[in-house]
Amino acid sequence: MESLFGEVADLVLRGDVIAVIVVCAFYGLFIGSVPGLTATMSVALLVPITFFMDPVPAIAAIVTTSATAIFAGDIPGALLRIPGTPASAAYVDEAYALTRQGRSATALGTSLVTAAAGGIIGVVLLMVFATQLARFAVNFSSVEYFWLACLGLTSAVAVSGKSVVRGAIALLIGLLISTVGIDVATGKPRFTFGSTELLAGVSFIPAMIGMFAFAQVLRTVTGDLEGRSGVAQTGALGREMLTTLRRYWVNILRSSVLGNLLGALPGAGADIAAWVCYALSKRLSRTPEKFGTGHPEGIADAGAANNAAVAGAWTPALIFGIPGDTVTAIAIGVLMLKGITPSPQVFVTDGALVYAVFTTFILANLVMIPAGMLAIRSARYALAVPQRILMPMILLFCMIGSYAVDNTAFSIGVMLVLGLLAYVLEDNGIPIAPVILGIVLGGIVEEKFLVTMIKTQGDFAGFFDRPIAAVLGVLTLGLWTLLIAGGLHRAWQGRGGGKATGPAGTRPT
Numbered sequence: 232m233e234s235l236f237g238e239v240a241d242l243v244l245r246g247d248v249i250a251v252i253v254v255c256a257f258y259g260l261f262i263g264s265v266p267g268l269t270a271t272m273s274v275a276l277l278v279p280i281t282f283f284m285d286p287v288p289a290i291a292a293i294v295t296t297s298a299t300a301i302f303a304g305d306i307p308g309a310l311l312r313i314p315g316t317p318a319s320a321a322y323v324d325e326a327y328a329l330t331r332q333g334r335s336a337t338a339l340g341t342s343l344v345t346a347a348a349g350g351i352i353g354v355v356l357l358m359v360f361a362t363q364l365a366r367f368a369v370n371f372s373s374v375e376y377f378w379l380a381c382l383g384l385t386s387a388v389a390v391s392g393k394s395v396v397r398g399a400i401a402l403l404i405g406l407l408i409s410t411v412g413i414d415v416a417t418g419k420p421r422f423t424f425g426s427t428e429l430l431a432g433v434s435f436i437p438a439m440i441g442m443f444a445f446a447q448v449l450r451t452v453t454g455d456l457e458g459r460s461g462v463a464q465t466g467a468l469g470r471e472m473l474t475t476l477r478r479y480w481v482n483i484l485r486s487s488v489l490g491n492l493l494g495a496l497p498g499a500g501a502d503i504a505a506w507v508c509y510a511l512s513k514r515l516s517r518t519p520e521k522f523g524t525g526h527p528e529g530i531a532d533a534g535a536a537n538n539a540a541v542a543g544a545w546t547p548a549l550i551f552g553i554p555g556d557t558v559t560a561i562a563i564g565v566l567m568l569k570g571i572t573p574s575p576q577v578f579v580t581d582g583a584l585v586y587a588v589f590t591t592f593i594l595a596n597l598v599m600i601p602a603g604m605l606a607i608r609s610a611r612y613a614l615a616v617p618q619r620i621l622m623p624m625i626l627l628f629c630m631i632g633s634y635a636v637d638n639t640a641f642s643i644g645v646m647l648v649l650g651l652l653a654y655v656l657e658d659n660g661i662p663i664a665p666v667i668l669g670i671v672l673g674g675i676v677e678e679k680f681l682v683t684m685i686k687t688q689g690d691f692a693g694f695f696d697r698p699i700a701a702v703l704g705v706l707t708l709g710l711w712t713l714l715i716a717g718g719l720h721r722a723w724q725g726r727g728g729g730k731a732t733g734p735a736g737t738r739p740t
Contacts (some may be wrong), residue, residue, distance in 0.1 A: 235440040238583040242287045243590045251288045252594055255295040256602040262296075263303025263315050264610065265628060270300035270316055272635065274558050278565065286569040294588065295595035297558045298350050301501060302603060306343040306610045309335055311625065313444040318540075320439060320667050321505040322533045329526030340471030341527045342534045342602040345483055348476070349535030350596035352487035353494070355540030358589050359547050371496055374684065374694055377679035378703035379496065380672045383503040386510035386711045388665060401520065401661050405669020406676075408433050408649075415678050435670045437633040437646040442663050443627045445650025448622050450657075468626050470602055476657050479531040482512060490536030494543025501540040502671055508536035542592055547572050549585060579661050 242248075255277075262273035273296050304316030309326035329338035371379075384406075388398040411422045411430030423429040476483070490504040490510070511534035511659035513522045522529050541558070548559035550573065563573060571581050616624075633646040653663050687693025695701045 237280065239586045239590055242560070242583060242587040243291075243594070245287075248288050248291050248591070249594075251284075251291050252295045252591065252598055253602075255292045256299045256595065256598045257472070257606075259296040260599075260602060260606045261301040263300030264306045264606065264634065265315065270297045270304075271558055273297075274561050277731075278561060281565050282568070286333035286571060286584060287566055287591070288589050289569065291591040293558065293562050294591050298541055298592070299599050299602065301541055302343060302346040302534075302599060303606065304607065305346075305534065306339065306345050309338040309342065309479060309612060310475075311444075313438065314623070317435065317439055317503075317667070318501040318505045318533075320664050321446045321502075321509045322530050323443065324523060324662075324664065325526060325529050327686045328523070332525055334525065336468050337471050337527055338525075338530060339481075339607045340468045341475045341530045342645070343600065343607065345479075345531045345534035347596045347600050348483050349487045349490060350538035350542055350599075351593055352484065352535070353491040353539035353590050353738070354592040354596070356491045356539075357546060357588070357592075361550060367492075367495070369737050370699065372697065372700075373679040373682040374697055374700040376496075377676060377683055377694070378707050379503065380675045380679065381707045382703060382710070383672055384665075384668060384676070385505050385707055385714070386506045388671075388714060394660070397661050398665050400740055401656065401663065401665040404656070404661075405666035406673040407669075408438070408666070409670050409673025410677070415674075416681050423657045428639065429442055432674070433645060433649075433670060434636050434642060435667065436636045437642040438670050439667050439705050440629050440632050440650050441646035441648070441650035441663060442653035442667060444625055445646060446653035446657065446663070448626050448629075449650065449654045451618055451622055468607060475527060475531055479528060482528060482532045483535040486512070486532040486535040487539040490539035493536070494540030497544040501537045502668070504536040504540035505533040506668060509533040517665035520559075538596065545588070549588070551560050556615045575650070578613070626645060635733030637678065 232356070257272055259270070262276075263270060274293050277292050277296060281292060287425045301316055301318060304314055304319035305326060306315065308314040308319045308323040309330050312323055312327040314320045326338040326342065330336065382414050384402055388395060388402055409432070411429055413419070413430055414421050486508040489508055490501070493504040493507065494501065509529050512529050513519050516522065516528055518526070518528075526664060544559045544561075547619055548563055566573060571584060574580075629646060629650075630643050634640065634641040653666070656666070657663060683693060687696075695704050
């Protein structure tokens, strides 16, 4: 064991590897903070460069970039209500509410320290339980993924505000948008209106940019958004980070474990992990009424889940060659180009390299703290830019980010149309975040449902045949029942039902 640690130290604690980690930390922070330029895109841009690197620096570049880019998505989310990455959408309203109160140091300090803590805890879990997590992950079939996606959708409705009905409407709109394109069962076009560009469906990146960023521009231009409370002070950033660790360490630990587990499931990723952990945080909180008004607790849970899920995605990638997300799909290709084949024997054949990957994860999350603090202090000056200059700049970034998805002007049109839709929806009190999640998970829900129905020959009992599927199914249906019952109860109370209106507790007849 000592020889293994020595070999790992020789591989990682080198000048070129440390330099790569530091440079890629700032690169990931920059890319992740620009709406539309996702962690996957930032990693994909690095691939040609990794051809000329040794295996350890190449993997260090991918690991560091993905970890810092996921956190960086919180910066524009907190300052401008524009999530830089899809995972940030789960708690963007919470973070922005804190900024509106002049507490952006609280929002971003919480995001930064929980992202680093979640990433480190996720790596530790990966080192200890990688094989067990991988065996658990590969046991998931279409049934389990269907219920998991449904659970993620349910979480969006549960935390979407006081009105469950409006949250459900928003989710259904997102699911409707996700049906645009080729029918997965019949292969026929749906809702494409003769447009060849829509055959591939509506990409969630232009949708997210439009519904958050462009809608925000429209609200500002039309005067629906009041002037921002002044530039938030970030001098207390370090103190806020320590306060978060002391106050929410249980939340961080809980969400890191759950996020790591969800990240280990191929296709689940940080998006579902953030939503599920945010919803769980609200349900278990002693002050659930504060959620949505600028409460750091939800940010702590979802932020820890984000980066823990990033680490968890490497579990099936390293052991079975099954990518946990799009980033690890790229990483598998890089590993194979370097002559390393992911397999259950990888800990034996390339044990030093595997533990070198783990070590770079830890170093990347440690470097992210000072680099993130510097990025936050720099980004806060965006709040000082006059609106007449800032809004056109945001619109320009929206167009660039949308165009970068597939290099077509059509994506810019999608961004503009859905941004206008989001403006109308929010003007009528319908939340936007569930719409985005509906677009992201709608295709997964439909595909896994149809595959399961084909397997079971139309027998719905097949959705509960497997133990894990049964647990997830009962949990999801239980949450649906609670949401419906809660909505009916509030509607009954709103009509005066069950309230005594007479002088002695009797009702007038």
